[in-house]
Amino acid sequence: MSARSTYSPAVLDAMFEAVEMDDVVDPVVSLPDPIPVACTQEEMRRCLSLCVQFWRAGAIRADLRELTATLLLTGDLPQDARLRYKHIRARYKHLRFALVLYGARHKAPLLFRSTVVVMGHLQDAFRNRRRAAVLGYALLLRALLTWPVWTTIQREVDAVRLDDAAGFLAFRRSEFARLKSWVQGKALTGHRFHAMRKVVSRQVSFYDTMRTLEPDDQAYRMSRFLSAINGLMGSLHDDLVEQASAGHRNYHKDDFPLPDDIRCRLEALTARYPVTATDRSAPAF
Numbered sequence: 001m002s003a004r005s006t007y008s009p010a011v012l013d014a015m016f017e018a019v020e021m022d023d024v025v026d027p028v029v030s031l032p033d034p035i036p037v038a039c040t041q042e043e044m045r046r047c048l049s050l051c052v053q054f055w056r057a058g059a060i061r062a063d064l065r066e067l068t069a070t071l072l073l074t075g076d077l078p079q080d081a082r083l084r085y086k087h088i089r090a091r092y093k094h095l096r097f098a099l100v101l102y103g104a105r106h107k108a109p110l111l112f113r114s115t116v117v118v119m120g121h122l123q124d125a126f127r128n129r130r131r132a133a134v135l136g137y138a139l140l141l142r143a144l145l146t147w148p149v150w151t152t153i154q155r156e157v158d159a160v161r162l163d164d165a166a167g168f169l170a171f172r173r174s175e176f177a178r179l180k181s182w183v184q185g186k187a188l189t190g191h192r193f194h195a196m197r198k199v200v201s202r203q204v205s206f207y208d209t210m211r212t213l214e215p216d217d218q219a220y221r222m223s224r225f226l227s228a229i230n231g232l233m234g235s236l237h238d239d240l241v242e243q244a245s246a247g248h249r250n251y252h253k254d255d256f257p258l259p260d261d262i263r264c265r266l267e268a269l270t271a272r273y274p275v276t277a278t279d280r281s282a283p284a285f
Contacts, residue, residue, distance in 0.1 A: 007046075036216070044168055047098065093201070
C-alpha cells in the first residue's frame, strides 16, 4: 500500500458515528439525484487510509483477547462487553469492506478475512446461546489473535495494492448489476440473501467514508438510503440465522420471498444506479 494519510481524532469520531448509523432505518429518506459515483484514485487512497487507521485505533488485540477469554469461560458476554465486541467487530467489517472495494484484487487478505468471518460466527453463537459453537469459534479467534498471526495480519493489510479509478468504478458497476439480477429473482435462500446484503453493506461503507472525509449532501443522502436497506436486511438475516440455528430452516437450501419493503428500495436503487452510462459528467465528491 502507498503512503497513508493520518487523520485527527475528530475525523475518527465522525467515522465512528457514521458506522454506528450504517444500519439505522430512517423513516423518510430518498435517493440523491443524480447518484454520485465518481471517485479518483487519490480519493480511494484517502478512504483506505482512514479505514485502516479507524480499524487500528479501536481493534485492540488485548481487548479482543479479554473478550475471547470471557467467552471461553462463560459462553456469553455481559451487556457492556457485548457492546465492546460489537464495536470492535464493526471496525473489522468496515475495513474488510474497504479492502474489497479499493484493493486491486477486490478481495480481503486471507487471515484478515478469516478473522472477520470467525468473529461473525462467534457473535451469532453467543447471541443464540449455542455453547459448543461459542467454544469452537472462540478457540479459533484466540488462535488468530496469537502474536505471529496478528503480526502477519498487519502485514497483509499494509501489502494491499490499490486499484485505479476505472477498476473501482467497474467493480461497483458489476456489484450493482449482480444485485439487480438477484432482486429480479422470485425467491432467495438465506445464503444468497446474505450475499446481497454484503453488496449493500460495502456501498454503505463507501459513502460513509466519503461523507466523513468530504461532507456532502449527496453522499449523505446516499449513505442514509443504503443504511435503511442495510438495517432492514440485517434484521431479516438475524431472523434467518436464528431459524436455522433452531432447525426450522435450511440456510443454504430453503427459499423465501424477499419482503416488499426491501424489494422496493432495492429496485429503486438498482434502477437509478448508472451501471452502464458514462460517468464523465458525474460530480466528484
